Amino acid sequence: MATVFSSSTTHYGSSVPYSRSSSSLNGHHQRIGFSSSSSFQERVLPAKVSLQYVRNSHQNMVLMQDGAVATTATPVGNETPFKKLKEGLLSGTSSEECKNAAGFDANENESTVSITVVGASGDLAKKKIFPALFALYYEGCLPEHFTICGYARSKMTDAELRNMVSRTLTCRIDKRQVWPFLLLNCDEKMEQFLNRCFYHSGQYDSEKNFSDLDKKLKQHEGGRVCNRLFYLSIPPNIFIDAVKCASMSASSGNGWTRVIVEKPFGRDSESSAALTKSLKQYLAEDQIFRIDHYLGKELVENLSVLRFSNLIFEPLWSRQYIRNVQLIFSEDFGTEGRGGYFDNYGIIRDIMQNHLLQILALFAMETPVSLDAEDIRNEKVKVLRSMRPLQLEDVVVGQYKSHTKGGVTYPAYTDDKTVPKDSLTPTFAAAALFINNARWDGVPFLMKAGKALHTKSAEIRVQFRHVPGNLYNRNFGTDLDRATNELVIRVQPDEAIYLKINNKVPGLGMRLDRSNLNLHYAARYSKEIPDAYERLLLDAIEGERRLFIRSDELDAAWSLFTPLLKELEEKKIIPEYYPYGSRGPVGAHYLAARYKVRWGDISLEQ
Ligand SMILES: NC(=O)C1=CN([C@@H]2O[C@H](COP(=O)(O)OP(=O)(O)OC[C@H]3O[C@@H](n4cnc5c(N)ncnc54)[C@H](OP(=O)(O)O)[C@@H]3O)[C@@H](O)[C@H]2O)C=CC1
């Protein structure tokens, strides 16, 4: 029988510095996830065992027939260890002994990751975290040894947790696979996954309860080197209690301990600094993973690829060619169910200060020295620090009011029982921001975010300047804005990148129209796009910080918004009311017009 000894890169490619590999504090490696065999360059060697080796920038890995994984830092070009491994396996020696004899890392299978979802009974845990963990498991991206533990005050048995989690799990479908093969092992995978999930009930401020959790985790870790990830999916007022107890009583003794912190990271510069200071009493900065799930969205992650790996965009990426940039977020539902949280924050803190500002920073940053997390985050901080803090006149705020349509009455924001009747909290805001650096001087970056609008979407719109001395000007009429190129990056839903160009309508005459060069993801790629939480959880497990917010980034972000937020609250600025399901307050148009901008999502041909 021929042996397939195949070489491949991971699906990120071997030359990409942040190709996925683990790097743990204790130096053990444990690789997770292999590229599909279809992309392997296959070489046939005369032997009876099957090996696949996978290479990335840090290490080489061999997947053996029995599923065991071996890793080595030896370059792929040097095949000696692989030959030795193969010879050993052919002689009938066990995988473990062969690995050791051939010089592969001895312990990579001896470490384990325990993921504790703190606040496991809550909305985010059910909706996003457990499904993302299952998706990672289903895709073969979790390490061989892992345990998932739900932690919350609610009383629940392991079986009850599994039952709760099972209701939210779905299997990923690859359109290339053919029914019925595509879901063949789905139930089996779900069961295997659920068997690795456990529950521990406890208070968030009880070291004793966390110490009991520690004992439970140890039982599952079975004496291996243990790496521990805590996901704080709880309200912010209990972050510090939970971090304190986890770090004092349940952190790893011999591996790494990391904590994912959910937003909000404070509500202004002062409270954010206080939160960071308190977190740093118990954790080092490199243990803190501040999550902004928009950074995990496929098209946001693609921004750097688009800019820095295509020749055609970067030369245009400046004030010389770009007239304005628009960052637009809208939801077609209100704060239903989250009014209590929302009223203390409002849309500016909920969406603009984090999600939209993070996109802006990635969009506008200079080319980083490398793709390493620190290099990227350094560039983002520079952009944020080059921006002028927002002032009241740069902003329009709105709040949705009740609206009846088709016999259905949609509630006002203040109809929510958890919201004070006289609340002035904005559920909509539009803002004009400027970056005072050589690249972007004078270019308006307009943001718009709102709840209870007519549609759900998130997009980046880049409107280019008019073509100087355009020979075809007379074909466009008086409205030259309509004829300028616009690049649209539709983050969600129905991901796409399209460029609006002027084009000749086929025929004998000379009529121009606006057409799209369209990269529509659903048509181009058969695989479902992973949820942002999957990418971010995997990054946190692998110690990749690129998509998490560093504390100086956070400070810079708050510095931009804090003076405005204070002024809005101190002056009790009354929001412009807009009907539920509408396009938002008209003031947003006046704001844009002040900078000679028209919102791209409102124009007739979007
Ligand atoms: N839900 C979402 O869509 C999003 C949420 N977030 C953030 O994620 C975190 C979790 O969100 P979410 O799941 O919605 O939160 P929940 O309000 O559902 O709270 C999560 C769990 O925390 C416990 N809890 C709730 N309130 C208190 C309290 N006052 N004191 C002690 N424990 C409490 C409850 O568990 P038990 O009673 O069993 O202990 C609850 O199940 C928050 O920081 C939120 O801001 C961020 C983005 C989106």
Ligand SMILES: O=C1O[C@H](COP(=O)(O)O)[C@@H](O)[C@H](O)[C@H]1O
């Ligand atoms: O962080 C938040 O994001 C959600 C929107 O996330 P999406 O991935 O569904 O676009 C928003 O509804 C919520 O208010 C906010 O806290």
